[in-house]
Amino acid sequence: MKTPLPRVGITAAMALGLALTVGVSTASAAAKPNTVDYFSSGGKKRAMVVFEPRDSAKDDERVVVDDLSKDNHYVWTEVYDVTAKKLKGHCQTSSFTSCAYAIPEGHKVRINVYRMNKSDVDFMGEVQTKSGKLPTA
Numbered sequence: 001m002k003t004p005l006p007r008v009g010i011t012a013a014m015a016l017g018l019a020l021t022v023g024v025s026t027a028s029a030a031a032k033p034n035t036v037d038y039f040s041s042g043g044k045k046r047a048m049v050v051f052e053p054r055d056s057a058k059d060d061e062r063v064v065v066d067d068l069s070k071d072n073h074y075v076w077t078e079v080y081d082v083t084a085k086k087l088k089g090h091c092q093t094s095s096f097t098s099c100a101y102a103i104p105e106g107h108k109v110r111i112n113v114y115r116m117n118k119s120d121v122d123f124m125g126e127v128q129t130k131s132g133k134l135p136t137a
Contacts, residue, residue, distance in 0.1 A: 032053040032136070034050055034051065034052050035051040035127060035129050035135040036048065036049075036050050037113075037125075037127045037128060038068075039113050039115075039125055040124070041115050041124055044069060045068050045069075046067070046068055046069045046073075046075070046115055046124065047065065047066065047067055047068055047069075047075040047113060047115065048064075048065075048066040048068060049063065049064070049065055049066075049075075049077060049113055049127050050062075050063070050066075051063055051109060051111060051127055051135045052064065053135065053137050054137075055105075060100035060101055060102050060103075061100070061101050061102075061103045061109070062098055062099065062100055062101075063077060063079055063091050063098070063099050063101065063111060064096075065092070065093050065096070065097050065099070066093075066095075066096045067093055067094050067095055067096070070094070070095065072117050073094070073116060073117045074092055074093060074094035074115075074116055074117070075092065075093055075094075075113065075114070075115060076091075076092040076113075076114045076115075076116050077090060077091045077092070077111050077112065077114070078090055078110075078111070078112040078114075079099075079101055079109065079110075079111050080109065080111075080112075081104075081107050081108075081109060082107070082108040082109065082134060083104075083107035083108050084107060088101045088102075088103060089101060103137040104137060105137055106136060106137065107136070107137045108134045108135075108136055108137075109134060109135050109136065109137055110126055110127075110134055111126060111127040111135075112125075112126050113125055113126065113127065
């Protein structure tokens with residue numbers, strides 16, 4: 001029995017699509033969402049900070065900092081492991097950067113965001129989830 005070639009192609013494409021859909025849904029079910037927060041100063045959006053939680057056993061958490069104003073200031077962040085009560089480090093840029101931190105799974109993270117230059121410092125706030133809480137590693 002011969003099956004028309006277009007019918008075989010459609011069946012194969014549907015099977016591949018189903019396999020990809022199942023693979024993507026199981027992979028994304030375990031992933032934690034990124035926390036994205038924007039900060040303003042002087043009525044203008046000045047910085048975007050993203051906290052990217054990772055599987056702590058395999059990879060470090062990431063803090064991505066983007067200076068949106070590109071003026072004589074730079075964006076400086078302090079990253080704290082609130083659960084362990086430890087400063088994990090700083091991340092700064094006058095353009096765009098990504099910094100890695102080893103924070104144990106399930107720990108709360110505080111990221112304070114500042115706008116600075118040689119003569120002044122402006123505290124813009126701390127990164128929070130959409131529900132107003134601190135992100136979790």
